[in-house]
Amino acid sequence: MRIEDEIKQPTFRDEYQKAIINLVYTTGWLQLRQATAFKTFGLTLPQFNILRILRGQHPLPATVALLIDRMLDKTSNASRIVDRLEEKKLVTRTVCPANRRAVDIRITPAGLELLKTIEDSGLMEKNGTQFLTPDEARQLNVLLDKIRTEDGDGTTLHQPSCE
């Protein structure tokens, strides 16, 4: 559906204004879809992403610092997301023997099993981009990269992360 109809705003100042609204709207749309899907498995999107990072390390542990680095969401709070995964017995937390400041975080067998269940469900493939041709997907990548031209202000930038 066209964005004009989607948000019931018949006109925009120009294609630029329309594009920025369309971007934010479409990403919100995607995120809500994904979040709703993950909820049926008792996970939030950030929790799922942390679990995937931990599986990538498995059987080695990860530290909170590593999670933050991989999430690329530099300012956010991995500690509390790990809290929730620990409550659900999907990860374990033990003080790192080599450096008692650090904490070793590991995915449990239950965590691995949950990831497999989710991935086997085919959830991950229904993300909207399947309606693009390969060429259109390439075009989209070019345009998005252009929008992020001139990252000039040096502030730490956000990466909400997702499959």
Place this chain on the structure above:
Amino acid sequence: MRIEDEIKQPTFRDEYQKAIINLVYTTGWLQLRQATAFKTFGLTLPQFNILRILRGQHPLPATVALLIDRMLDKTSNASRIVDRLEEKKLVTRTVCPANRRAVDIRITPAGLELLKTIEDSGLMEKNGTQFLTPDEARQLNVLLDKIRTEDGDGTTLHQPSCE
């Protein structure tokens, strides 16, 4: 900068996976920039959006229901955002005389002045899309609309709203 470099992931499964990550990343990038800018004026993005809706109604009042409808963020909580604007004396809240269930919300002169200050600052124009040509902006709109093809599940969808 290319998304590969931005998130330091050298390869993706395909252009589709890259596109979805690029979309989420780019919108997060945009939102963080905008949120940071608005913070210098003591506002969050949702607060700014509510203020703009109220200005659109001015001098008529709006109800919470109208705000929710205009925000297009159907499930979210306009009530508490109005709380914060009221604390800052940017809006007023009075029980609607015609229907004592409803609440009339109005932007104050201070609120109108703040909006003008923000808009005069030229903040709104620096949103990334200025790096696209008009034709590219049009292309982007077409691609995003395609991604939202098949809104089939009937769930209420999200619209984080912004300029």
Place this chain on the structure above:
DNA sequence: CGACATTAAATGTATGTACATAAATTTGCA
């Protein structure tokens, strides 16, 4: 009229982000 559903807004709970600060440990250098 009066029980009951509907509507409008507010409130409660869980989760997450952003940012500042604290607490514990380790490092490094005078």
Place this chain on the structure above:
DNA sequence: TGCAAATTTATGTACATACATTTAATGTCG
């Protein structure tokens, strides 16, 4: 050696989203 700085994680606060429930007012229909 000893103390300050750096590192690593956790905690606190403000704000927002998502969703369920509550409260008050209004509508409806027997």
